[in-house]
Amino acid sequence: MNLYYDGEYKEKDADFEPCFPVRKGSNTDNISVRELPGDKCVSLIHKGPYDNLTESYKKIYAYTNEKGYKLKLPTREVYLKGPGMIFKGNPNNYITEIQFMLED
16 A cells, blocks of 8 residues: 555655555564554545556545545555566456545
8 A cells, every 4th residue: 555645646756655554563774663543534446557546536536525525644545456476467457445534
């Protein structure tokens, strides 16, 4: 998964943090282990190539704007199904969950 700290799309110099889940762990000089806070969120499941994520972001932004929701950073992309370690797989079958946390 990735956490995105920018409030808008950036082609370059994006402020993001790659993450992966662990059961237990501790910080080291190069790795920070922490629990992400849970909260109310709006999420959307995107099926297809990563190149098409922009369309799903447009849909979720339109929905949150229509409802008047205030969003807080970071946003999250959870990669539920993507390329394998050895084979790329079919990008049309990739599944990504986009999560926008909501302000109270």
